[in-house]
Amino acid sequence: MDGVSLSSTKTWISRDYSRCSGCRRCEIACSLHHEGVIWPEASRVRVFMLVPGAEVPHLCAQCDDYPCVKSCPFEALSVDDKTGAVIVDREKCTACGICINACPGRIPHLHPRDGYVLICDLCGGDPQCVKVCQEGKWDALRLVREMPQTWQLYTTKLYARTPEDITRDLVKILFGEASEGMI
């Protein structure tokens, strides 16, 4: 899928894990927005707490080469032209999980009740999770909008890492030497 091209701004959510308070307001906002109810496991952003105090908000990073989209044998995934978000076609998705394995951060997960995969769609360009995180002044999630001329200069894929990997690095920042053996 080399032909991914965005006509306008790319929307993206940058994260600063060390600022995440673990409040999960982002999960609540996301599930309310997409499911109409509070549903932690159906939230597109999920906050992992493998080590208490070192919470990790985990969501799609919009890799510039979109391995998940490329991997899908059913063409259920596509890239939103406007925002760069990965869009899931519920009808086409068979919940085979191939995209989960293709994602370097194992970020997609299945909807706990309905048979399709969950990936952040950036709420169409107005991310609800970022809104509440900003409201709370935690600033762990931040909205980045890059102009089409510049976004290709950066790679966001670096954020597509597994929760364990991120936590391992994060506890080093927070707890220093004491982080040995925490995870």
Place this chain on the structure above:
Amino acid sequence: MKGYAGRFLEVDLTSNNIGEAKLPEETLRRYVGGRGLASWILWDRIGEKWDSVDPLGPENILLLLTGPLTGYFPGGRICVSGKSPQSNGIVGSTVAGEFGVELKCAGYDGIIITGEAEKPTHLFIFDSHVELKDASHIWGLEGKETFKRLVKEGREELKRINPRFGEWKDPSILYIGPGGENKVRMAAVMAKWTHAAGYGGYGAVMGSKKLKAITVKGSGPLPEVADMRGVSSLIEEVCRELYRNELFRRWGTGHGGYYYGNQTSSEPVRNWQEEWHDVKDYGVDRFDERVWVKRFWGDYGCPTTCLKVAMPTSGPLKGAVSDNPDYELQAYVGTNLGVFTPEGNTYLSARVDDLGICGINGGNVLGFAAELYQRGLLTKEELDGIDLKWGNVEAFAELLEKIAYRRGMGDVLAEGTYRAALRLSKEKGDEVLKYAVQSKGIAIGAHGNRSTLDYPSYIAYACSVQGGDHTSIAHLPLDHGDSELTIALYDSAVICWFNAWTLPEDLIWDFMNKVTGWDISREEWYGEMAPRILNIQRAVLLIGGPDLRWKPKENDENPARFYEPLPSGPKKGRAVDRKEFEEMRMEYYSAMGWDENGIPRGETLRKLGLEGVDKILRDKLAR
């Protein structure tokens, strides 16, 4: 039924039977959830034989209950209850974390645990997949290690059950440390690393049932509510209100160490011999600079995130992780022990948590022991060589460990301040009792009432149905925002007091009714519902047993220490005024519908629909 999953998980550890219980909507509406519902379930099931039930025996019931607002109201909590091994009554002890939310997402409003397992057990819940697992390999482990293993095992198990889901988030876990395993009466039920349901001693109840931990993961949504749009906008409104409390967000209760000590003369210092200190190093700024490694930490949906992660990063105590420490621990394993350094305090907090002991009751008993040591009533030999001098961090840590493992003098102290005092007074004389700063077996919260600048009520602890609990205090008028009837609302809806107490009251009622669809009014709560809960709690306190029961009036008392004048600070010379106290107590009895001896009147109980309580209480008191 809105706001509720509609079913409870029922687990009998003796027979390994796992079932479900449903409660009629009428009962849920009457008792709401958490502490209220715990009072009802316990009374309903063991009321008649209350005095013969050993809290640490298989007949006791361990309850883990959510409330209708759990998960919806910002800030997640769960209420732990049962017959308390501290007071022999009922304590509703709430702990923050995601457990309650996960439990509801798994489809349960609560867990009712009976019996006693043969070997160490771990209850694992993933939606309706419920399993009792062997926990021998984690029995004996301290808190952080227990938690770490359970997170790992839990995620592996989730993956095994549903491998295609993708990465599983961590399940939520309640567990006990060595303190609970060894049935230390001050043992807490722990969550995460540092969160504790401390009051009541329910960690010991878990230990007596050989239940090391409970793991839960729910994959469903929270139960349906009456008005979801209304609830979402209330969530936003509550958050908006709470964001305005910038200082509390910034400092949490951690600002208390200097504030309560210096400004209000109400912080325990050296087992309450003083309530004032002027150690500026014990200010929140020093904690911030020296030990906070993260400045905002909160639980499910919490806008306040008043917790901070603390850890000394250098020196001999480095690597001990704690939260804040919050004010209660700042006081109880800090000033109360003559420890005035953020590092020492953080270290002792971390030890308390890792050993699974309530920081308040644990700190209280350590202070009690240290005062006996100061006065020569406990010797170094009796303490196996520990030099229990004020401020000696290592010594307190060592004694704490002895308590957790019930070694030497630790075995006596593991019974809690009051029971230990009773026992030691036999050997050393009654003087010992006056150094026990507790009420009905429960350590007084770290807010003294001699200066009246913090807790103004002389009856705050004396008349509370939760004994020395620092949140549930007796206060008049009954519908006051600080009164026990208000706290019983928070403990029953199961929400965080810190996120509730500054809000306009209407908001809470609105929230409650938009979730449940019921029309509970303020009047109904204060006039009928809260009194019903408190009267059940009061009745079982008076029935008590088997080892201790509380005499009406005689035990509705302040600790002796509070009648001694404050020896230092701007409020020097102040003490609880006995005459005023007795007048207030009488006023409180009458407001609660209790007779002049503090016994609930028959008509009061009958009016509340508690005829059964009336009958049994009178039977038992006549004996």
